[in-house]
Amino acid sequence: MKQILIAEDEPDIQELLCAYLEDAGYRTTVAGDGAQALAVFGGQPFDLVLLDLMLPGIDGFGVCEVIRRQSQVPILMLTALDGEESQLRGFGLDIDDYVTKPFSMPVLLEKIRVILRRRGLAGPESRLHYRDLSLDLDTREVLLAGRPLELTAREFELLHTFLAAPGRVFTREMLLARLWGYDFYGDERVVDSHIKNLRHKLGRNYIETVRGVGYRAAKADR
Structure with a gap:
């Protein structure tokens, strides 16, 4: 399992990143400020x-400068600053990519996958199997009993979320934060609508409702 250091000071984003990345097959370590990030980075490989x-304290640019003196580990910057000057400064420090907040968790995961592949580092298994479903995370192809299944991007990410963590219950709030963005303020029923459409396309009950809580992948014997 690949180890990712998350240097982020906002607890909600820390929790979201950890949950999503760990479900995707990565291990995570969190640092809440620049000094802690450097201390943690110096203590183990990432x-x-x-x-x-x-x-707080040492900003991301400062942390990046120190890391680059000792390592060429892939760095993906997360920031609310979307100006050209900040991006150019980051790339001048030899970062691998730059993502502005708010960001899409599926897109972030794909960027991580691409960076690791580009660096010659094997990421998590690119094909996911569950019962008679098969998801290719690189090509975005879905096979149901060996036959291609056409899903929208959101439906694919919903199915990926459930099948990557069988048995885990996801609330509507969790699904909104992961797939629509942590700053989404729309109607939670958008989740129900997408799951209804996904169930219709699957033709069988691969996703079950946990009454009063949320949704999860249905048990294998259903």
């Missing part, structure tokens, strides 16, 4: 660093 730019 395969990638998710680095918030606006960290």
